[in-house]
Amino acid sequence: MLQIDLWKRILIWLMVAFGLLLALPNAFYDRVERYNDAQAVLIDETAGAEARAAVEGDAGLWPSFLPSSLVNLGLDLRGGAHLLAEVQVEDVYASRIEALWPQLRDALRPERDTVGTIRLQPSADDELRVRISRPEGMERALAVARGLAQPIQTLTGAGSTDYEFTAEGDVLIARLSEAERAATDERTVRQALEIIRRRIDEVGTREPTIQRQGGDRILIQVPGIGSASELKEIIGTTAQLTFQPVVGQTSSIDDAPGLGNEVLPSLDQPGVFYILEQAAVVTGEELTNAQPSFDQNGRPAVNFTFNVSGARKFGDYTAENIGSPFAIVLDDQVISAPVIQSHIPGGSGIITGSFTVEESTNLAVLLRAGALPAELTFLEERTIGPELGADSIRAGQVACLVAFAAVLVFMFLSYGLFGIFANIALIINVGLIFGLLSAIGATLTLPGIAGIVLTIGMAVDANVLIFERIREEVKTAKGPARAIELGYEKALSAILDANITTFITAVILFTMGSGPVQGFAVTLGLGILTSVFTAIFVTRLLVVMWFERRRPKTLEV
Known part of the structure; x- marks a missing residue:
């Protein structure tokens, strides 16, 4: 029945x-949205007293015992910015080859009786050329160099190594293998995708769409942001932090630094240029955390912490180079070049400079999000007004x-x-x-x-x-x-x-x-x-x- x-x-x-x-x-979209934004600020432990006071009125717009989840509005409904970016994966090849030089130099030094002196030669971006003074020792040099190559941990690269070493007379040549290039391309795009996602999440945007398109392109759509140029500023800043040995100072950026070196300007000392070794001791990729703070003089600064491998390299270098200057470089500008006073164990330190509070906060955000592994070229950009x-x-x-x-x-x-x-x-x-x-x-x-x-x-x-x-x-x-x-x-x-x-x-x-x-x-x-x-x-x-x-x-x- x-x-x-x-x-x-x-x-x-x-x-x-x-x-x-x-x-x-x-049914009360604007009111609940303001309430949610206020709650996010109040929950955020890093928010200042002024920010909390500014949102206290909005925190009472909606009863806390009622649900406050909203249907998020997409780009075509809220307005916002649309970008299509291409990752320049070739940039990573050059940095990988550049990082190989100190390893190869250190590996060949104990073999000087066989290979003679070792000199870096002018090379293309995707290869490393090293001349040895005793060509008869080339076989030994190749054996030592090949010992630096690592197997590729991918299905398509099974049985291959990351570097290929060949010889032309008395010149040893190192290149990335084809299998490693393919693996690097995949890794670079994935890393860029994740870093872009973290940077956009850090600034509190609502429901961004970040998707991979094809082999080396990334689609980025962020509702509620003012313009495509504003979005490009958020994701396009590289924030590449490196710690590099200082060779000397010069008064002109046009001075020849010598092979393996580079000339970079000082951020807060106009007219001062530093000659640095291109190979960094530690990079921002090995950072685990960065937070805005103040130095002993009350000036805005950024505290940082390295991971285990970064802490070990940082500690070993400072222990072996007490009394030598050490440059902290951000986006090809020397923030500061302090003299190493003592061994710095533990992998933590502080970046000081001519920062405002806002600049130190933004720098910490960018460093936490990580450095983009390669440059982005924006193929398409569009702003949809509210x-x-x-x-x-x-x-x-x-x-x-x-x-x-x-x-x-x-x-x-x-x-x-x-x-x-x-x-x-x-x-x-x-x-x-x-x-x-x-x-x-x-x-x-x-x-x-x-x-x-x-x-x-x-x-x-x-x-x-x-x-x-x-x-x-x-x-x-x-x-x-x-x-x-x-x-x-x-x-x-x-x-x-x-x-x-x-x-x-x-x-x-x-x-x-x-x-x-x-x-x-x-x-x-x-x-x-x-x-x-x-x-x-x-x-x-x-x-x-x-x-x-x-x-x-x-x-x-």
Whole structure:
């Protein structure tokens, strides 16, 4: 018979109430958004007293006992910046070859009786040339050099090493192997992707889209940011920190530094240039943490900490070079060049310079995020203004309202009271969609709105099948209760088949697609789940409650 247990009724209404409660913050979007931003500042232990005081008023805009998760608005709805960047992977080849020289020099020094003197020769960016004074010792030099090569830990590079060493007369030549170049390309793009993600997350943007496209390109879309140039400033700053030995000083950047050296300007001493060894002792890649602080004189500074390998190299170098200057270089500018006074164990130190508090904070953020492994070339940049986003939202709202109104009128005219039940379930359905989108932190885009509009049209399909089946059962002279029961039973298989196949399509779209396609797939898939729930459970419960109260002798469907 037409019965639904009490516990099932309570469970259905609890699920409906919970879903609508999750969707509630979206009805007060601006207020809840300001509340969430204020809470983020108050929770942040590094936020200053002024920042906390500025957001105290916003912290009371929304009750803390209510959910505050919102549906994030995508780039096309909120406005923001779009960039397509290409990673210049060739830059990494040169730095790898440059870093090989100190290792090769140190490895060949004990073999001087065999190979003679060792001299660095002018070389192309992707190779290292070293001349030995005794050509008859080349075989020994190659053996020692090949001992520095490491096996490549990838499936495609199995059996290969990272460096290839050859000889031309008395010159030993080192190059990256093809397998290592391929592995380096993959590693570089992945590292750049992660660093870009961390830098954008550090500045508190909402739901950025950062995806790899092709072999060496990265798509970056950040809603809510002012312009593409502002976004480029955030992600384009390299913040490459190195610690390099000082060879000497000069008054002109055009002076010849000698092979293996470079001339860099001082950041806070105009007209002063330092001659440094190109091979860094420690780099920013070995940093584990960087925090803004103040030095002993109360000036803004940055405290840093190295990882285990960086701490060991830093400690060994300072122990062996007491009394020698040591340059701290940031983005090809010498921040400072202090004289090493004593051994510095533990792998921690402080960067001082002519910083403001804001500059030291920004530097710490960039250092924590890490240095970009290679230069980015921006192939495409686009700024979408908030006005265009607002227009898109209005257009989406109009589309939803028109579709909603048309479906409500059609269902009422076609099925009367039963159509009203379907309309109530449809309203609940839309609320549940927004509740689920808020719960999972999904981003709503224009294609996502299209998915909601499509769901509104499809949501009543299940009710149409059920009501038409009830009509047929009524015509066979069955009683109202039996007709309703059979209508739901016999329509169930068709409802499940249709929605399961559509849900599979949504899963494929989400898996194979990207960006807008995924946004459409998410709203479509969630809409299918909520539509089946409201049609099978909510509408049926409304019909049963009405039937138990009225006990009609006939049905007008």
